[in-house]
Amino acid sequence: MKVIISGGGTGGHIYPAIAIASKIKEKHPTCDILFIGTSSGLESDLVPKAGYEIKTITVSYLRRKISLHNLKSAGMLLKGLWEARKIIKDFQPDIVIGTGGFVCGPVVYMASKLGIKTLIHEQNVFPGITNKILGNYVDRIAISFEEAQKYFKQKNKLVVTGNPIREEFFKITSEEASLRYKVNRPLVLIVGGSGGSASINKAVIDMLVEHPRNQFEVLLVTGKRHYKELMEKLSQHKEVLQYNRIIEYMDDMPYALKACDLIICSAGAITITEINAVGKPAILIPKAYTAENHQEYNATALEARGAALVIKEKDLKSDYLLSKIEEILNNKEKLQSMERASLDASKKLVAEKIYQEIIKLLKH
Ligand SMILES: CC(=O)N[C@H]1[C@@H](OP(=O)(O)OP(=O)(O)OC[C@H]2O[C@@H](n3ccc(=O)[nH]c3=O)[C@H](O)[C@@H]2O)O[C@H](CO)[C@@H](O)[C@@H]1O
Numbered sequence: 001m002k003v004i005i006s007g008g009g010t011g012g013h014i015y016p017a018i019a020i021a022s023k024i025k026e027k028h029p030t031c032d033i034l035f036i037g038t039s040s041g042l043e044s045d046l047v048p049k050a051g052y053e054i055k056t057i058t059v060s061y062l063r064r065k066i067s068l069h070n071l072k073s074a075g076m077l078l079k080g081l082w083e084a085r086k087i088i089k090d091f092q093p094d095i096v097i098g099t100g101g102f103v104c105g106p107v108v109y110m111a112s113k114l115g116i117k118t119l120i121h122e123q124n125v126f127p128g129i130t131n132k133i134l135g136n137y138v139d140r141i142a143i144s145f146e147e148a149q150k151y152f153k154q155k156n157k158l159v160v161t162g163n164p165i166r167e168e169f170f171k172i173t174s175e176e177a178s179l180r181y182k183v184n185r186p187l188v189l190i191v192g193g194s195g196g197s198a199s200i201n202k203a204v205i206d207m208l209v210e211h212p213r214n215q216f217e218v219l220l221v222t223g224k225r226h227y228k229e230l231m232e233k234l235s236q237h238k239e240v241l242q243y244n245r246i247i248e249y250m251d252d253m254p255y256a257l258k259a260c261d262l263i264i265c266s267a268g269a270i271t272i273t274e275i276n277a278v279g280k281p282a283i284l285i286p287k288a289y290t291a292e293n294h295q296e297y298n299a300t301a302l303e304a305r306g307a308a309l310v311i312k313e314k315d316l317k318s319d320y321l322l323s324k325i326e327e328i329l330n331n332k333e334k335l336q337s338m339e340r341a342s343l344d345a346s347k348k349l350v351a352e353k354i355y356q357e358i359i360k361l362l363k364h
Helices: 011-027 043-051 068-091 104-113 129-134 146-151 174-181 197-209 224-234 238-243 253-259 271-278 291-304 318-329 332-344 350-363
Strands: 001-004 032-037 053-056 096-097 118-124 140-145 156-161 189-190 219-220 245-247 262-265 282-284 308-310
Touching: 001 011, 001 068, 011 032, 011 043, 011 271, 032 068, 032 219, 043 053, 043 146, 053 104, 053 262, 096 104, 096 129, 096 197, 096 245, 096 271, 104 129, 104 282, 118 129, 118 350, 140 350, 146 156, 146 271, 174 219, 174 253, 189 253, 197 219, 197 238, 197 262, 197 318, 238 245, 238 282, 253 271, 262 318, 262 350, 271 332, 282 291, 282 318, 291 308, 318 332
Parallel strands: 001 032, 001 096, 032 053, 096 118, 118 140, 140 156, 189 219, 189 262, 219 245, 262 282, 282 308
Antiparallel strands: none
């Protein structure tokens, strides 16, 4: 069996792609899997680390207005289509899978034009533009939330699977996780998605500068591009680092998430799925600039289930954040009911369901 998987830009598109690849490998150990991404996306780092080969193509995004950039983008799109065609023809896959991000547009489109079976996976309640367009060409559309069905016209192609995440989230025990990350205070993990969030970082740093030593310990993951500047700022506030931990990227998210008592994060769909898998309560701060404001849809869906509290970026102030953290941590009943609701929202066997869809397509 030969499979091409494409998806990239941010972790929210790459980790599901890796989870699908691992499931296929588990079922077919001799299967050949090739990833297609871009050289600038996070995938060129994460995919080889996960043990898979990746080839890169040229991609750009189109802006709404006609501009010099747009003409250049159109040229790059043609180049990307041509490069994708060559890789697909050389590799001869049985199926091509897309997990979102601009890069999977030319790859999955070209595969469908070449008559190869295709499946896309959408992680969010509100679908991304690439997947919405690809919906017209692919054989199957796997979605993660029932609420997403209304945004796709091609009802007969839809299947609700949930978001596939790394197996470790289901396997690690609390004891193993605590050994790695826990101290003698409650642990509050804070992360603004795979790229970090400037507004979350600011509110948290302001909070810690004001209150460096709390009843809880903060483990802040800043995102690589924000780290240096924040650490420079903190050089005058040594006590913040004495009582809390600040890192640029968390390579060990399954352990850190399992070890924490509360997570504060932006509302990326994969992080939310991981939170539910380990049954943690969350404060969600949707990134306001995301396409069609899709993070707010993700966040509200979890809040409606009683597993999260949502703070809009415009309301995010350090004092307010501190009061909400304390309110949740100090109310055992609330904490436990949020934990239960979070676990209840978790979908099981997602990668297996997607794998079964792949097999069905290949049999036809
Ligand atoms: C700004 C933007 O448009 N973000 C989108 C992107 O998010 P983004 O990549 O930020 O989103 P997610 O929160 O969905 O996923 C992040 C992934 O990276 C991992 N991680 C993150 C930080 C870290 O230090 N270590 C680590 O391993 C998380 O565990 C998770 O697996 O794709 C998601 C899925 O389509 C969307 O819902 C998000 O809205």
